[in-house]
Amino acid sequence: MLLLLPLALAADPANGRAIFEANCTSCHGLAGDGKGPAAFALKVKPTDFTQPVWWGTRTDTDVSAAIRAGKPGTPMTGFAQLNEAQVGDLVAYLRALSRPVQ
Ligand code: HEC
Numbered sequence: 502m503l504l505l506l507p508l509a510l511a512a513d514p515a516n517g518r519a520i521f522e523a524n525c526t527s528c529h530g531l532a533g534d535g536k537g538p539a540a541f542a543l544k545v546k547p548t549d550f551t552q553p554v555w556w557g558t559r560t561d562t563d564v565s566a567a568i569r570a571g572k573p574g575t576p577m578t579g580f581a582q583l584n585e586a587q588v589g590d591l592v593a594y595l596r597a598l599s600r601p602v603q
Contacts, residue, residue, distance in 0.1 A: 512586075517594030520587055524580065533598040545575040553599045564592050 522531070528547040530537040535549035548555065559567075565588045571579030583591070 512589040512593035514590065514594040514597055516587070517590035517592070520583065520591055521594055528576070533595060543576050545577075547577070550595045550598045556596060556599050561592050561596070564595070565589065568592070 521529075521533070526537050527539045528537045528543065529535055529550065530540065530547070533550035535547040537547065540547050550556075565585075567577070568580055568583065568588050568591060570581070571577050580588075
């Protein structure tokens, strides 16, 4: 039981992936690299989540807040309808997309 408890509370990246694929890939791309089909038409390009350098500039709290509230002045609208657990799952999935610096 003591070992299972942290797992039950941990974020679920598989659920995050499902939410990402349903809501975010048109801009951010299936691979999360910012090259979705709608990205070419945008002046401000969607964030490339595969970049470890970008993750170094944001905490999970920053990323969660941006997902809930959007980013003013960019095409990134807020997803206030997602609850805290769903946003946590998204952040866990997106963070896992970043590959180590070559
Ligand atoms: C209409 C296109 C579009 C959709 C759909 C979209 N985004 Fe974005 N997203 C953007 C753009 C453009 C930016 C701004 C990049 C920048 O400012 O450099 C952005 C930025 C972000 C950022 C970074 C914010 C920051 O701190 O700079 C996060 C995190 C993010 N999006 C997550 C998501 C998630 C999760 C979804 C789906 C639930 C989503 N986005 C859906 C276009 C989109």
